Amino acid sequence: EIVLTQSPGTLSLSPGERATLSCRASQSVSSSYLAWYQQKPGQAPRLLIYGASSRATGIPDRFSGRGSGTDFTLTISRLEPEDFAVYYCQLYDTSPPMYTFGQGTKLEIK
Amino acid sequence: QVQLQQSGPGLVKPSQTLSLTCAISGDSVSSNSAAWNWIRQSPSRGLEWLGRTYYRSKWYIDYAVSVKSRIIINPDTSKNQFSLQLNSVTPEDTAVYYCAREAPSRTLWYFDYWGQGTLVTVSS
Numbered sequence: 001e002i003v004l005t006q007s008p009g010t011l012s013l014s015p016g017e018r019a020t021l022s023c024r025a026s027q028s029v030s031s032s033y034l035a036w037y038q039q040k041p042g043q044a045p046r047l048l049i050y051g052a053s054s055r056a057t058g059i060p061d062r063f064s065g066r067g068s069g070t071d072f073t074l075t076i077s078r079l080e081p082e083d084f085a086v087y088y089c090q091l092y093d094t095s096p097p098m099y100t101f102g103q104g105t106k107l108e109i110k
Numbered sequence: 111q112v113q114l115q116q117s118g119p120g121l122v123k124p125s126q127t128l129s130l131t132c133a134i135s136g137d138s139v140s141s142n143s144a145a146w147n148w149i150r151q152s153p154s155r156g157l158e159w160l161g162r163t164y165y166r167s168k169w170y171i172d173y174a175v176s177v178k179s180r181i182i183i184n185p186d187t188s189k190n191q192f193s194l195q196l197n198s199v200t201p202e203d204t205a206v207y208y209c210a211r212e213a214p215s216r217t218l219w220y221f222d223y224w225g226q227g228t229l230v231t232v233s234s
Contacts, residue, residue, distance in 0.1 A: 032218050033219050035219075035220035035221075037221075043227075044208055044210075044224035044225065044226065045157070045221075045224060047220060047221060047222050050213070050222075051220075054218075056222065088157060090221075092219035092220075096172070096175070097172045098159060098172070098174060099149075099159035100159065101156060101157035103156050
């Protein structure tokens with residue numbers, strides 16, 4: 001089973017700053033299988049990025065994803081107050097078919 | 111616009127069966143391209159995928175190894191919904207349970223629509 005490790009666990013930044021969140025896989029994976037979600041308290045996760053770098057419908061362009069192999073990154077170029085939340089990466093594995101999630105990065109206001 | 115509406119009890123006794131339903135609007139459980147998933151979230155286990163059902167000329171079901179011996183996911187085409195049954199629950203099964211649509215793509219894998227979540231507590 002492939003393990004996803006997100007870092008840092010908590011990121012303290014101010015509005016207007018740039019946020020860089022990391023997701024590392026325990027072995028090389030296809031970018032097609034990697035997605036990012038945002039979750040706010042009491043809400044379901046919200047899709048941000050799929051295929052490692054494609055923004056979901058309605059997601060502002062300050063959110064971007066990149067990476068390949070084992071290392072993937074979610075960047076928020078200029079933080080807005082509504083961006084402070086927990087972010088998860090997600091991976092699909094084919095054998096056996098299953099999904100795994102990272103443990104999350106909490107983005108908090110400094 | 112796809113909507114997923116979850117229903118089911120929020121309290122289940124230990125050793126009993128957890129049962130939840132996810133009603134689909136704006137898509138079909140019999141879709142030939144989407145898949146219908148159950149995911150749970152707890153402080154101790156984080157986000158955990160439980161399983162899915164999908165139709166590709168016939169029905170397929172995949173389960174997570176961690177729950178495979180006690181989980182059943184069923185599609186219900188007459189009501190356009192799918193269900194989760196988790197048997198022999200323990201307090202470790204206490205979590206928020208979500209249903210989610212796996213996007214209708216043959217080359218990309220992600221969840222584009224989620225239910226509202228149901229907190230299920232296992233306690234006597």
